[in-house]
Amino acid sequence: MTSKGRIFSGMRPTGRLHLGNYLGALQNWVALQNEGYECIYCVVDLHALTTETDTSHLRANTYEMVLDWLAAGLDPQKTILFVQSQVPEVNELHVILSMVTPFGRLEDLPTFKEKVRQNPENVNYGLLGYPVLQAADITLYLAQYVPVGEDQVPHIEFTREVVRRFNNRWGEVLVEPEAKLTETPRVMGLDSVNKMSKSLDNHIELAATPEEIRRRVMTMVTDPQRTHRHIPGRPEVCNVYHLHQIYTPADQVIRIEHDCKTAAIGCVDCKKIFAASLITGLAEHRERRARFAADPDYVWDVLAEGRKRASVIAQDVMLRVRDAVGLP
Numbered sequence: 573m574t575s576k577g578r579i580f581s582g583m584r585p586t587g588r589l590h591l592g593n594y595l596g597a598l599q600n601w602v603a604l605q606n607e608g609y610e611c612i613y614c615v616v617d618l619h620a621l622t623t624e625t626d627t628s629h630l631r632a633n634t635y636e637m638v639l640d641w642l643a644a645g646l647d648p649q650k651t652i653l654f655v656q657s658q659v660p661e662v663n664e665l666h667v668i669l670s671m672v673t674p675f676g677r678l679e680d681l682p683t684f685k686e687k688v689r690q691n692p693e694n695v696n697y698g699l700l701g702y703p704v705l706q707a708a709d710i711t712l713y714l715a716q717y718v719p720v721g722e723d724q725v726p727h728i729e730f731t732r733e734v735v736r737r738f739n740n741r742w743g744e745v746l747v748e749p750e751a752k753l754t755e756t757p758r759v760m761g762l763d764s765v766n767k768m769s770k771s772l773d774n775h776i777e778l779a780a781t782p783e784e785i786r787r788r789v790m791t792m793v794t795d796p797q798r799t800h801r802h803i804p805g806r807p808e809v810c811n812v813y814h815l816h817q818i819y820t821p822a823d824q825v826i827r828i829e830h831d832c833k834t835a836a837i838g839c840v841d842c843k844k845i846f847a848a849s850l851i852t853g854l855a856e857h858r859e860r861r862a863r864f865a866a867d868p869d870y871v872w873d874v875l876a877e878g879r880k881r882a883s884v885i886a887q888d889v890m891l892r893v894r895d896a897v898g899l900p
Contacts, residue, residue, distance in 0.1 A: 592768030
């Protein structure tokens with residue numbers, strides 16, 4: 573089958589993934605793979621160093637995250653899966669691209685300003701150069717598309733600017749990637765106020781046990797104005813109802829909406845139904861994950877093979893980059 577084009581994307585190694593990670597990115601990654609794109613997905617561990625001071629967990633987090641990638645349906649026979657730092661050419665390209673990137677442009681990026689606000693005690697060079705390393709990630713593999721939500725389009729435009737500066741100075745070597753807009757629902761956490769996040773402990777892991785799913789679902793905030801069981805609910809503002817629309821059969825969702833609005837069921841009932849739906853919806857993920865985890869070497873073997881395949885592309889691109897730049 574002819575490829576529809578090359579895709580590149582990456583995730584920081586954060587360990588076990590949650591519903592927000594799956595619905596916001598991983599689900600789209602799997603779909604793109606199955607739609608015939610040539611996909612390259614990377615554990616961006618070097619990016620993690622810009623804000624992480626305790627790096628002792630990076631290896632374990634990488635293992636756990638890639639287990640979830642595989643359980644979700646990423647197929648190492650179809651897709652290259654690897655760890656960023658294990659293909660060192662990205663560092664060389666990062667340095668070269670930094671030579672065509674104005675310092676002021678980096679300082680003006682909203683993401684840099686936001687990172688400074690989040691990490692005022694750790695404003696390092698890597699944080700400033702993060703977008704250049706990101707541009708190197710994408711261009712090292714001559715990716716044509718990067719799957720992003722609308723809010724991430726400026727990141728891709730920055731990479732396109734860097735590529736244009738490089739190509740204008742040294743010749744048409746690198747590819748200007750395009751943003752491939754994907755459906756990325758904003759998945760709210762258990763508090764229904766903030767996005768689902770491990771740091772806020774308002775998440776549900778994809779690999780959670782049925783007991784853990786029930787426990788966490790029952791803590792979810794629903795309609796804040798529905799303070800009593802007999803008060804009609806407002807499904808349109810209820811985070812649990814929004815997730816029902818993803819994990820509960822459509823005919824049941826219609827009944828839940830009606831029963832909520834007429835106070836035929838209460839929020840506790842609604843959450844119990846959702847917990848049952850989610851347990852069923854994640855059962856296959858849990859089973860596949862356990863099967864892959866039964867062989868402790870499997871994840872590392874997948875990443876080692878992915879590194880080999882990624883390195884073939886990276887080494888070829890860097891030969892052309894060095895030749896264009898004039899490096900011996």
